[in-house]
Amino acid sequence: MAAPKSLIFQLHRHWEVVEQLTRLSREFPAFEFSVLEHVLNQYKSKDMDSNTVLSSLLNADILQPVNRSSDYQLNTLVIDFVRGLTQEHELGLSAVLKARVEAIKQATSQVLKGLDESDNDLLRAGANQLSELTRKIDQQLTQDKQAIFEIAELAKSADTNVPIERRYREVLEVYDQYVEPMNEMMDSGLGGSFYPLLEKAEEALDHAVDILSIRGSLYQQRLAMRQIAYQVKDLRYQGRVIAQQCADTLLPLREEARQHNQLSALISKQLSQVRKKGLARGLNAEGLPM
Structure with missing residues (x-):
């Protein structure tokens, strides 16, 4: 797990990307690189490179590589945090x-x-x-x-x-x-x-x-x-x-x-x-x- 300060800083820096990925996570438990690339290109800041954004999200443990796969998934703690802030909740049991x-x-x-x-x-x-x-x-x-x-x-x-x-x-x-x-x-x-x-x-x-x-x-x-x-x-x-x-x-x-x-x-x-x-x-x- 990345340091909390680093994680929060990267959430602030790339909020639009993370928020969109959180919405998509309702439909996709993991993201293929093509889907991830499309979201990065559409929602990243114009002055940033997609590869740089991806590396930042991976280093901060916001995105995690899926074992035995080339796909990526959002950290579950990040999903809960973002859904809590945006009032997008799944019904509990x-x-x-x-x-x-x-x-x-x-x-x-x-x-x-x-x-x-x-x-x-x-x-x-x-x-x-x-x-x-x-x-x-x-x-x-x-x-x-x-x-x-x-x-x-x-x-x-x-x-x-x-x-x-x-x-x-x-x-x-x-x-x-x-x-x-x-x-x-x-x-x-x-x-x-x-x-x-x-x-x-x-x-x-x-x-x-x-x-x-x-x-x-x-x-x-x-x-x-x-x-x-x-x-x-x-x-x-x-x-x-x-x-x-x-x-x-x-x-x-x-x-x-x-x-x-x-x-x-x-x-x-x-x-x-x-x-x-x-x-x-x-x-x-x-x-x-x-």
Whole structure:
């Protein structure tokens, strides 16, 4: 891995090239030299030579040669960084989100155990783990929301000559595989896990602040616990808001696709009756909506 300063400097110097390669990486996991050369010639600075730019990107570890191939690939860290800055995110897995939420239970137990055993190191480790999990969950929810908004916009702006089943295929898959499991997880009732686990974590941290105050612990330690408790509380609220926003974004498109499928099925059935019985007997005018 190149030195961070060198990598950041080369990103600044050749941002247009890296940004375009990041966009292309959604379609191409690796780039042939001809593709790479075309991007370099089109997006590099006019006062730079293509070979010089390529060497700079390779030396900074932004581009990496693929083993046993003449192709090149972008560093995965660079891809995540650029997509984060440009708000172009891929939808994460609901299973990853669920695993992180479940990990909150273990971190909360660690906080409570540290309090019971008066083990400040264990208490601090559990609280720090809660803070890190909270940050990662918040980041994933924000990125997933942006990805879902992009999926909805692409579906709505697609060519209307393309059958709706194809235009809305990704919308239906995302709703079934991500939005519904996320809504189940966010349920504040007995069936949910997100809200009750975060609620217990917040209660454990508040309890830790009270106990540390009684024991006369350092102000900085109590402040850290209180700040993490605020993070958990905010995530508990934001999680449900984002889940609702995702559902509200995709549900109208999902219903539109379902209604279209139902209408197509009814039309096909009616045409079948007309073909079998003829227009006069196959078309029941009394049953038509108009």
